[in-house]
């Protein structure tokens with residue numbers, strides 16, 4: 308046991324001088340080898356293995372990084388999809404808020420109008436305090452009279468929405484445009500529209516396309532104009548035809564067929580006036596009215612005379628409420644168109660609407676509202692201004708009326724390309740005005 312406990316070195320130390328000598332040589336050789344190694348491998352013998360250890364540790368770390376990255380990219384994707392769905396939800400809610408606001412505005416307007424009428428028609432009363440008085444602009448509607456045209460009454464019951472509808476007159480001369488007209492109305496989702504067909508061809512065409520159509524009972528006068536009449540003559544017919552619609556108690560949005568519908572116009576009406584019309588004006592001044600100063604220098608001190616100017620209302624697109632002044636307007640225009648020669652229905656329509664009473668003349672007192680020129684846009688506004696303006700060209704009009712250009716059909720199609728199909732350069736080929 309003792310021998311085993313003593314190690315061989317111990318035994319060596321206590322042994323002979325020869326053995327001691329061998330031990331010294333061995334130590335010297337060891338030191339020498341150590342020095343050589345230190346010279347050859349200054350970084351140490353285990354460098355490579357220790358660096359591979361570092362690599363291993365790094366690679367473990369990077370694996371951890373990768374799995375962290377993997378986890379976080381999953382998280383990012385999740386957040387992204389969450390964000391997308393929340394954005395969608397926000398947009399949807401915003402739309403609902405907009406719709407509700409619009410409904411609220413409409414209801415408030417109706418309430419205000421009813422109040423106005425109630426006060427105006429009630430017993431005579433004193434004026435209120437400064438700034439609180441308000442005249443009546445929303446006249447009461449007539450009591451519907453079905454007896455004037457029971458057949459039409461039945462059609463309107465089916466077609467109208469909240470006692471309102473779009474009405475267009477058409478004969479075969481405008482068939483191409485009529486098709487673009489109702490295709491866009493359908494696309495927007497408008498249900499309350501009606502074509503008054505002036506000949507068989509158009510009546511059949513509408514029926515084949517599932518478009519609500521109405522054919523009047525034969526009427527010698529009206530029918531010959533309707534079948535053979537040019538643009539202006541047919542345009543004058545509408546004042547006669549519209550009367551029955553108003554008598555039946557319907558608000559009518561009278562529409563030419565050279566119009567592209569991009570939104571539902573019934574969401575954008577004020578309904579506070581007898582006539583609410585789109586304008587031929589091309590900017591705020593010309594559309595909404597301005598003080599045009601006439602200069603006559605020979606008058607010296609009084610050289611300036613102020614005049615009221617406004618570009619005409621477009622008689623091809625207006626909303627007319629079923630009121631007494633509205634029906635009076637239709638009668639007055641129809642009478643003048645049938646008794647005076649060389650008059651243009653649009654000019655007559657405006658003269659009746661705007662000229663006040665004067666000696667020998669009783670003016671019409673219909674209330675009027677000019678529609679927003681960028682929502683109810685004429686083709687001069689579009690081609691001269693809007694298409695060149697980065698901000699205005701982003702707005703989506705409710706309708707575009709190609710009233711200022713004779714090449715109506717190609718321009719209508721270009722308007723559809725631009726606003727519906729998003730083709731940014733669709734309007735570019737056309738000049739601002741027509742080149743005769």
Ligand SMILES: *[C@@H]1O[C@H](CO)[C@@H](O)[C@H](O)[C@H]1NC(C)=O
Pocket residue numbers: 591
């Ligand atoms: C035109 O009128 C609208 C509505 O009143 C207004 O918002 C807009 O700033 C006006 N534009 C110009 C150029 O005066």
Ligand SMILES: *[C@@H]1O[C@H](CO)[C@@H](O)[C@H](O)[C@H]1NC(C)=O
Pocket residue numbers: 696697698
């Ligand atoms: C468009 O609107 C922006 C912001 O209101 C305005 O800074 C810019 O001048 C407008 N551009 C044009 C061409 O009117």
